[in-house]
Amino acid sequence: MTPGGRRGRYDSWRNRERYHIARTLGGNDFSEIVEDCTVSEGRRKAAPVRRRGKRHWALRVLGWMAALFFLGVIAVSAVFFIGYQTTDIPDPNKAFATNTTTVYFSDGRTPIGSFYDQNRRSVPLSQIPKTVQDAVIAAEDRTFWTNPGISPSGMARAAFNIARGQQLQGGSTITQQYVKIMYLTQERTFSRKFSELFIATKLSREKDKKEILEGYLNTIYFGEGAYGVAAAGDAYFSQSNPAKLSIGEAALLATVLNNPTRFDTDSTEPAVKQRVLDRYRYVLDGMRQTGTITEADYAKWSKAVPPLDKKPKANRFKGVQGFLLDMARKELSRLGVPDDQISGGGLKITTTFDVDLQKKMNASIAERPKKKGDLHIGMASVRPGTGELVAVYGGPDYLKNQLNWATLRARPGSSFKPFAVSAALQNDFNIYSTFQGDSPIEVQGHKLKNEFNKDFGDVTLKEATEQSINTAFYDLVDNQMENGPAELVKAAEAAGIPKTNALERGKDNPSTVLGPDPYASPVEMANAYATFAARGLYVPVHTIKKVDYPGKAQDWTDAKLPRKQTVPQDVADQVNYVLQNVVDGPNGTGKLAKDLDRPVAGKTGTAGGVGVEHRAANTKCDGCKDGSDTLTSWWTGYTAGYKSPTDSKGLSTSVLYRAGKTGESDLDPYSDDPAFFGGNWPLRTWLAFMDPALGSSDKAEFDQPSDDALKDSPMPTNTLTYPPTNPPTNTPTNPPTNTPTNPPTNTPTNPPTNTPTGKPTKTHTPKLPTIPTGGPPTPNGGTVGQ
Incomplete structure (x- = not known):
């Protein structure tokens, strides 16, 4: 085909089209009109191409994000499924019988004393009244009866803490807490947390919720050396029968089990007393919402925490060393050591107290x-x-x-x-x-x-x-x-x-x-x-x-x-x-x-x-x-x-x-x-x-x-002198045996x-x-x- 063939005819046809359009619009000079039409046409065609490109880029990004999201969901599901299938519920901890924690002076050899021995007495769930059960559920896990044994929000919070470089924290369900006590260790690691999730999920499917709650109420640590609700009632209110606990007493026990040191019922500090009261009212409010107690009950018991009737502390806290033990315990809690480990984890605590200086x-x-x-x-x-x-x-x-x-x-x-x-x-x-x-x-x-x-x-x-x-x-x-x-x-x-x-x-x-x-x-x-x-x-x-x-x-x-x-x-x-x-x-x-x-x-x-x-x-x-x-x-x-x-x-x-x-x-x-x-x-x-x-x-x-x-000193800088080896005769080294009528001359x-x-x-x-x-x-x- 000649150079003036198809391409020539196409160009000629396009120019004629432009010419007719231009004449219709009232143009005279054909070359100017054609040029204007060409530029205008170029502009009209360029813009849509760019817009289609932007839309295409955004769609591709959204597509990749969606694909990654679904891949992530599939991966997490696969990990969880594999973990669930390969995890067996282990035998209960034989070492749950707690070991005494001993506290030493700074030499690591001379003991100051020890924390509480284990105080635990199990009772069947039938002997634990609904008010006590519901108080604990209101405090620790309000979805206990319906959740699958784990808490997605707690998992998210744990992941967030890990991302921030912090220690792995709680947020666990009652089932998870029970698993940690009875089947795992107390260490806060990522692998232990995953094991806890798998075991808790499987345990929740294979065991009746009532059985889990009974085990939890008989093993959880309430402070004061008390493991289980029966021992806790005895420790805080001198009442070993859970059935005889009042609504307020049940709510207070549920309050302290979250953290017996943070919610210290013995503290005289206004901030701690207010913290205990706020948590106590939170528990009562949860009991009210579930219908366990009435509005009248809430109004009656929420005014103040019930009075304690604690048994005397063990003689190991007698004397000055009781203050040393108490200070050591509080600092361990601030450092993140769980209270149940402090009391019965078999720890050896070496303090900064110097035995000779203390004497x-x-x-x-x-x-x-x-x-x-x-x-x-x-x-x-x-x-x-x-x-x-x-x-x-x-x-x-x-x-x-x-x-x-x-x-x-x-x-x-x-x-x-x-x-x-x-x-x-x-x-x-x-x-x-x-x-x-x-x-x-x-x-x-x-x-x-x-x-x-x-x-x-x-x-x-x-x-x-x-x-x-x-x-x-x-x-x-x-x-x-x-x-x-x-x-x-x-x-x-x-x-x-x-x-x-x-x-x-x-x-x-x-x-x-x-x-x-x-x-x-x-x-x-x-x-x-x-x-x-x-x-x-x-x-x-x-x-x-x-x-x-x-x-x-x-x-x-x-x-x-x-x-x-x-x-x-x-x-x-x-x-x-x-x-x-x-x-x-x-x-x-x-x-x-x-x-x-x-x-x-x-x-x-x-x-x-x-x-x-x-x-x-x-x-x-x-x-x-x-x-x-x-x-x-x-x-x-x-x-x-x-x-x-x-x-x-x-x-x-x-x-x-x-x-x-x-x-x-x-x-x-x-x-x-x-x-x-x-x-x-x-x-x-x-x-x-x-x-x-x-x-x-x-x-x-x-x-x-x-x-x-x-x-700027008005005197030489080396004029600061220290006392002679022998003190002045008028400076008594020891106080007078009889208090003088007038103040001493020095x-x-x-x-x-x-x-x-x-x-x-x-x-x-x-x-x-x-x-x-x-x-x-x-x-x-x-x-x-x-």
């Missing part, structure tokens, strides 16, 4: 006022740079009183001032910055005073800390430092004081520097000061060193503890320098610590308010007793010797005195001082422990601050010569709440400065 601390409590009554001592000692709680005194006998005075938080008073020093040094102040020492000082429209309203003139930060001058610290935190209270709280939390609601409120509180709320316990205060002793290295305080499981061990010290430089090293060195002056300075409130005959840094603290026994009268007289009582009295001090986390010879020890059944009574009647100052009895008790605890160990010195930090309070013979009224700080967890203070109450 010395127990003996040191004898150094106290002769008048005892309801006088309480809380004491704790931490190894700087390690976070190890090496000794603790929570009370004389855990069986007689479970209030642990070493872990209960209290008002720290002036013990909080070192954190203000740390905050100041990190906010362009130095230890020779000057502040107002005269009394009173005006803060946010309120006139706040020094102890005994004494004037000191302008003072440096170093002098203000040495003599515990309140107005200087008010001037620093509330007047001169930008966002002072918030910076103070930030510095306290960096050192190791826990972040609590009470402390967070302090960010807007003009009295935060004098610790008017229960910010810290002796354990927490000792560890926060230990951060300074370790040159700013913070390690969480802990009591568990190692856990030996049957067949394996886990070292919690290395595996679980973060170490972080939370305070700059140069700042920590300066804080240590300033706090040494509290002991060595001519007017230091802690100069009695010179008797230790080695470098010591520390701080006194007393917090005032109105004792619980005076609050009714104070209300009647419109606050006339505000600030007249001493509610807490502290000495926290530490020694040098820290080189590294594996080479730390020093100790940081905190001593707290409180009075009254709840620790809210007046301390002043126990001392002949103008007030129960921290520089007297708390410091004496501290000495009675630290002297034998440190013995003849090296008398290490603290690292000196840099020359730049001390360049009492580190330096009251003015015109100190009134009667008890002073401490009215220089905002008013304290009448309970430790009260809200923001108002003027004219009292936190004592020393």
